[in-house]
Amino acid sequence: MADDLTAEPVAAEELMENEGANECIVVDTIDPPPPGPRKYELSLDIIDNKVAFGVIFDDGDMASTIHGVPLKPKHARVSVDEIIQGDAQVPVPIAGEIETVEQAVGSLLAWSRDLIIYAPNGPTPFQRKRKVKEPAKKGDLQIAQDLFGKVVLSDNVPERYKMLYKHASCFMKATRASIQIPCDFDVFGVERTIFLLHENIIALSEFKMLGQTVISTYMAFLCIMVHDRKSLDMYAFVDPSRYKFYAEFETYIVSILNDSVLHFMPFNQNMHWMLVIIWESEIFFLNPLSHATRFPELENALTGAVRSYNAQKGRVIKNPKNVNFAGCPKQPGGTEFGYCVMRYMKDIIEDKDMNFFKLWASKNRKSYIRMDLDVVRMETLGYIEGFM
Structure with missing residues (x-):
């Protein structure tokens, strides 16, 4: 089944029955993750070559540029917060500033959606994913993610820049970025x-x-x-x-x-x-x-x-x-x-x-x-x- 990319979608009941199995499952569609920053595994070249953990910012209201450069099609905004392979080259480097995973920590950069896996809650539409037996304990970053959707905007905060405000109130505050x-x-x-x-x-x-x-x-x-x-x-x-x-x-x-x-x-x-x-x-x-x-x-x-x-x-x-x-x-x-x-x-x-x-x-x-x-x-x- 792990090698059959044309397999039928797996029902929720079947996932429950296979709890604890080590095989890969293929999911065609599931409900999207909640809005706000979410933690992902980031890969290079192939999906199994994981180089970092990071957060994706995928709100439609956010301007589609990073460091003044338009975001490429089929790419997402991510921020690297945990390193697996520090010397690995990032997929969309910024010459002289952000070229390796280690240099990318704490900064936003573009990453191909085909090489992103949603880490905390199992499979997503981006790629197939092995099920995780034990959920990770909540850290400062996950706490910030939970708070992201609960931020109450001040009356003075411009609607156009609400994502920047939430980014500062949650992610930047929690990580001291x-x-x-x-x-x-x-x-x-x-x-x-x-x-x-x-x-x-x-x-x-x-x-x-x-x-x-x-x-x-x-x-x-x-x-x-x-x-x-x-x-x-x-x-x-x-x-x-x-x-x-x-x-x-x-x-x-x-x-x-x-x-x-x-x-x-x-x-x-x-x-x-x-x-x-x-x-x-x-x-x-x-x-x-x-x-x-x-x-x-x-x-x-x-x-x-x-x-x-x-x-x-x-x-x-x-x-x-x-x-x-x-x-x-x-x-x-x-x-x-x-x-x-x-x-x-x-x-x-x-x-x-x-x-x-x-x-x-x-x-x-x-x-x-x-x-x-x-x-x-x-x-x-x-x-x-x-x-x-």
């Missing part, structure tokens, strides 16, 4: 990788306060935008993770300054985000708070940095102009300052005539509305999902 955003030299002037944790994605999905990791991710997205518009030489992005008030702060700022570009510098002080712009040796402050606030320590450090930069260029050493944009849009509530900083950068990049200098210098100040801030939130979520 991260979504990695690679940044080349064009983004921050140095190659680096952003590691997004489950709490970062949940906060963004639920429209809660943001940290530098999410803002850095959006800056990477904006860098691609200006690159596609062939305006990369007009802007520079200062990595929010690389500067604080330390002894070398001024030295670092001097090293990144360039007269010909507008520098975006998100800055956090006392859990509050604001945007600093340095352009042509002038310093501009955009603060989402509804009332005027000064940051003298930051102003003094930046003034010293610009003076040092001018001295290196052989210019007359004088204090740069510090400008507070009193008319820049304010935040609608009390915790949206991170989203406002992201929106400031987007608005400036899309303002081809640079009218924001006049518009935001006015004291006639308006407020961003939730819809304005949701635009940058959706852009960031969509960008992150492409790296799952």
